[in-house]
Amino acid sequence: MKRITxxxxxxxLGLGLAASVQAxxxxxxxxxxxxxxxxxxxxxxxxAKAQASGWPCVIAVADAAGQxxxxxxxxxxxxxAGVELAxxxxxxxxxxxxxxxxxEDAINGKRPAAATARGFVLMRGxxxxxxxxxxxxxxxxxxxxxxxxxxxxxxxVAALQ
Numbered sequence: 118m119k120r121i122t123x124x125x126x127x128x129x130l131g132l133g134l135a136a137s138v139q140a141x142x143x144x145x146x147x148x149x150x151x152x153x154x155x156x157x158x159x160x161x162x163x164x165a166k167a168q169a170s171g172w173p174c175v176i177a178v179a180d181a182a183g184q185x186x187x188x189x190x191x192x193x194x195x196x197x198a199g200v201e202l203a204x205x206x207x208x209x210x211x212x213x214x215x216x217x218x219x220x221e222d223a224i225n226g227k228r229p230a231a232a233t234a235r236g237f238v239l240m241r242g243x244x245x246x247x248x249x250x251x252x253x254x255x256x257x258x259x260x261x262x263x264x265x266x267x268x269x270x271x272x273x274v275a276a277l278q
Contacts, residue, residue, distance in 0.1 A: 151253040151254035153186060174196075174260035175200055177189075178273070181254055188204060205238030206240060220239040223239075242258045242269075256274065258270045
């Protein structure tokens with residue numbers, strides 16, 4: 118008799134859980150999204166910094182999945198390969214959720230195996246864009262020096278905060 122009572126209780130519990138699952142869908146977390154307007158704002162701030170400093174460059178803004186939203190090649194950009202490097206730096210920063218320079222440091226330091234991360238640009242100039250602690254995208258810059266790349270990218274990051 119106890120066995121039947123336990124079985125009945127287990128069945129009732131199972132049906133109760135099934136009913137509660139069907140009653141309301143689970144709440145999913147939300148995350149801010151980098152839209153075109155925000156990406157344009159980030160790019161404009163970075164471009165203003167580059168122009169004010171006399172550092173013509175290529176600037177790219179990507180979403181959280183590393184997909185490009187915007188690409189700007191300024192007149193007389195110092196590095197023609199920047200049209201490939203800047204979006205790659207943005208993609209790298211977005212997908213690794215950290216500055217691309219961290220990976221450059223790893224390669225030059227205690228983690229040379231990081232160089233095997235194919236398809237990524239492991240050079241300074243890519244910075245993640247965050248809103249409320251969530252990575253919503255990234256900016257990548259290819260100017261004339263790694264320091265200038267990071268300064269220009271930082272101006273874009275600051276525009277979103």
